[in-house]
Amino acid sequence: MRNLKVISGICLFFIFFAGAQAQRTSFLRINEVLVINQDNYVDDYGKKHPWIEIYNSSPATVDIGACFLTNDLRNPKKYMVPKGDVLTKISPRQHVLFWADNNPTYGTFHLNFTLDQDSTKTNFIALFDSDGRTLIDSVTIPAGQKADISYGLVEDGWTQQKLEETLRLNSLYKKGDKLWVYYEKVTPSANNVILDSNEKIENFKLNDADGLGMTLTAMSVVFVALILLYLIFKYIGKVAMDLSRKRVMKVSGVTKEQASELASESGALYAAIAMAIYETTEAHDAENMVLTIKNVARNYSPWSSKIYSLRTLPKKN
Amino acid sequence: MNSFLSFLVENIQTFFTYTGFVNVTPGHIAMIVVGLIFIYLAIAHEFEPMLLIPIGFGILIGNIPFKDAGLQIGIYEEGSVLNILYQGVTKGWYPPLIFLGIGAMTDFSALISNPKLMLVGAAAQFGIFGAYVLSLFWGFEPNQAGAIGIIGGADGPTAIFLSSKLAPNLMGAIAISAYSYMALVPVIQPPLMRLFTTKKERVMRMKPPRAVSQTEKIVFPIVGLLLTCFLVPSGLPLLGMLFFGNLLKESGVTRRLAETARGPLIDTITILLGVTVGASTQATQFLTFNSLKIFGLGALSFIIATSAGILFVKFFNLFLKEGNKINPLIGNSGVSAVPDSARISQTVGLEYDPTNYLLMHAMGPNVAGVIGSAVAAGILLGFLS
Numbered sequence: 001m002r003n004l005k006v007i008s009g010i011c012l013f014f015i016f017f018a019g020a021q022a023q024r025t026s027f028l029r030i031n032e033v034l035v036i037n038q039d040n041y042v043d044d045y046g047k048k049h050p051w052i053e054i055y056n057s058s059p060a061t062v063d064i065g066a067c068f069l070t071n072d073l074r075n076p077k078k079y080m081v082p083k084g085d086v087l088t089k090i091s092p093r094q095h096v097l098f099w100a101d102n103n104p105t106y107g108t109f110h111l112n113f114t115l116d117q118d119s120t121k122t123n124f125i126a127l128f129d130s131d132g133r134t135l136i137d138s139v140t141i142p143a144g145q146k147a148d149i150s151y152g153l154v155e156d157g158w159t160q161q162k163l164e165e166t167l168r169l170n171s172l173y174k175k176g177d178k179l180w181v182y183y184e185k186v187t188p189s190a191n192n193v194i195l196d197s198n199e200k201i202e203n204f205k206l207n208d209a210d211g212l213g214m215t216l217t218a219m220s221v222v223f224v225a226l227i228l229l230y231l232i233f234k235y236i237g238k239v240a241m242d243l244s245r246k247r248v249m250k251v252s253g254v255t256k257e258q259a260s261e262l263a264s265e266s267g268a269l270y271a272a273i274a275m276a277i278y279e280t281t282e283a284h285d286a287e288n289m290v291l292t293i294k295n296v297a298r299n300y301s302p303w304s305s306k307i308y309s310l311r312t313l314p315k316k317n
Numbered sequence: 318m319n320s321f322l323s324f325l326v327e328n329i330q331t332f333f334t335y336t337g338f339v340n341v342t343p344g345h346i347a348m349i350v351v352g353l354i355f356i357y358l359a360i361a362h363e364f365e366p367m368l369l370i371p372i373g374f375g376i377l378i379g380n381i382p383f384k385d386a387g388l389q390i391g392i393y394e395e396g397s398v399l400n401i402l403y404q405g406v407t408k409g410w411y412p413p414l415i416f417l418g419i420g421a422m423t424d425f426s427a428l429i430s431n432p433k434l435m436l437v438g439a440a441a442q443f444g445i446f447g448a449y450v451l452s453l454f455w456g457f458e459p460n461q462a463g464a465i466g467i468i469g470g471a472d473g474p475t476a477i478f479l480s481s482k483l484a485p486n487l488m489g490a491i492a493i494s495a496y497s498y499m500a501l502v503p504v505i506q507p508p509l510m511r512l513f514t515t516k517k518e519r520v521m522r523m524k525p526p527r528a529v530s531q532t533e534k535i536v537f538p539i540v541g542l543l544l545t546c547f548l549v550p551s552g553l554p555l556l557g558m559l560f561f562g563n564l565l566k567e568s569g570v571t572r573r574l575a576e577t578a579r580g581p582l583i584d585t586i587t588i589l590l591g592v593t594v595g596a597s598t599q600a601t602q603f604l605t606f607n608s609l610k611i612f613g614l615g616a617l618s619f620i621i622a623t624s625a626g627i628l629f630v631k632f633f634n635l636f637l638k639e640g641n642k643i644n645p646l647i648g649n650s651g652v653s654a655v656p657d658s659a660r661i662s663q664t665v666g667l668e669y670d671p672t673n674y675l676l677m678h679a680m681g682p683n684v685a686g687v688i689g690s691a692v693a694a695g696i697l698l699g700f701l702s
Contacts, residue, residue, distance in 0.1 A: 201460050201701060204700070211446070212450065214700065215443075217700075218445075219439075219442065222692050225548050226439040226689060227436065234433075236429075236533055240530045
């Protein structure tokens with residue numbers, strides 16, 4: 001019993017731990033960076049500075065507060081995103097923009113470092129979790145950045161794995177095999193790729209205008225699902241009947257054939273017996289619409305114990 | 318005195334502009350008549366009263382004409398009481414809760430004892446995809462066609478769930494159409510059952526279902542969930558809740574939870590779902606040519622689903638040994654209007670042989686139809702969302 005409790009406790013711990021993990025910051029991605037902001041997006045102060053866009057690739061809101069942004073791997077805790085600011089909560093599949101202007105007093109989204117605009121040098125940017133040790137995402141911006149051209153993920157929030165998977169599965173994918181690309185039209189605080197149509201639906205309109213492809217595919221899946229269920233329960237049914245036959249043979253001492261007959265008896269027979277017992281003796285439990293025959297056992301309980309009952313009045317002294 | 322009188326007259330005139338009598342349009346009247354017909358059908362003919370009364374009355378609520386003065390009374394006005402209740406429909410959380418209740422009240426024994434009946438439930442899903450093909454032909458977009466097609470699944474919560482995701486603007490028409498035809502199953506199915514079967518087939522007797530052990534009943538929702546949702550994860554909200562509800566029922570140790578799921582919970586959600594779906598059919602939003610087309614397609618989808626179920630049984634019988642054959646009259650019950658279509662198998666069967674009880678056999682494909690339509694909805698959602 002004690003072992004069972006320990007096992008249950010461990011299971012519950014894992015469930016809660018996994019649940020907590022699912023909401024964590026590991027879904028954040030450095031999505032787009034503009035190093036040389038010459039004639040582009042301006043901040044609340046009307047100034048042009050390099051900016052870094054962070055994207056929440058998860059389907060839930062993620063708080064970037066208490067995470068760290070840095071341009072120096074040796075100093076991962078260079079800029080801590082302030083805690084307690086409602087604006088640090090990033091909605092699902094949405095962005096926030098940080099200004100690399102070395103002016104942290106300007107607000108939550110102004111970093112205490114800037115990016116090197118020397119076109120011969122690379123820039124490194126990393127996002128660390130609130131422990132300052134767990135690297136969430138990083139990118140090295142190659143040298144030779146041009147003014148007002150950003151460097152961003154080919155699709156919002158994508159990883160190398162996702163790109164490779166897409167290239168493997170979708171031969172129609174036309175955006176090349178590079179995860180990071182240059183954007184002449186920068187998209188600060190917006191999707192890198194603006195979706196003006198539903199690709200899936202367009203695909204169906206183009207390739208399956210009469211719906212036969214969908215019908216064949218979907219009906220095949222429906223049949224496969226139910227055929228698998230059929231096969232599994234056909235097997236389970238056989239096992240259950242075997243067990244039932246063995247039980248009958250053991251209890252009644254009948255032959256295998258007789259036991260098979262009894263084991264495959266219709267449920268209607270038992271229902272009729274149960275109904276008859278119910279109608280004559282009303283022996284059933286409290287469950288609605290279900291007739292169950294159970295042994296009546298009177299278990300000991302202090303609530304029903306006569307020992308604890310107040311049988312005599314307290315004596316008056 | 319004069320100015321006071323003119324003030325009163327002006328006030329009365331203003332008040333009058335707010336009344337329904339001034340704002341009424343022929344569309345409102347038409348929808349109110351539809352609502353009254355629903356209520357009449359439910360009370361006088363007992364066609365799905367649990368659904369048609371809330372929906373019919375909801376139609377009346379939704380079609381009381383009023384002046385749009387930002388009073389937060391209409392179902393489409395953000396912050397109104399009706400709008401808040403309607404969120405359960407638009408955000409899709411009523412249907413899974415209904416499925417929880419359905420799971421907690423469904424006995425899968427008939428299906429477990431004769432698992433080949435699952436295939437009949439699968440065949441009836443042709444209604445969904447037949448309607449999908451026809452919807453495309455009638456000019457609907459693929460996502461709209463998917464949402465319309467699901468009417469053929471004969472499952473109101475699934476239809477609402479899928480249309481709220483794929484074509485929210487058509488949801489009212491789709492939900493009304495699905496529930497109307499579910500109520501009209503006793504009218505639609507019997508002629509098709511007679512058309513596609515011979516007299517000999519109608520009196521065919523089936524082997525009585527064997528007794529199913531409690532272990533099998535417990536294993537069913539667990540295996541069912543793992544298998545169907547691994548195959549179609551997008552069906553998780555519906556299938557997950559359906560099988561969860563069933564485990565509550567069959568486990569035998571969560572009786573109180575099962576009682577709540579199949580009692581007060583499903584009743585509450587049915588009331589809210591019915592009345593808000595009904596109220597969402599405001600004439601201005603609902604009375605369009607598309608709605609008429611959806612009603613036509615809904616009828617066709619039910620006809621295709623019923624026919625496919627019956628014809629599949631006849632085809633399937635070609636491969637079954639004598640004694641294991643299936644009475645084609647239960648083919649209609651693959652249409653998952655639980656338990657109405659199974660009841661129709663029984664009624665039509667009894668017409669031809671008063672001692673041939675098909676109800677328990679028909680419950681197999683009937684509940685398989687629920688699983689099949691939820692799987693089909695998951696596929697459509699995965700492909701078209």
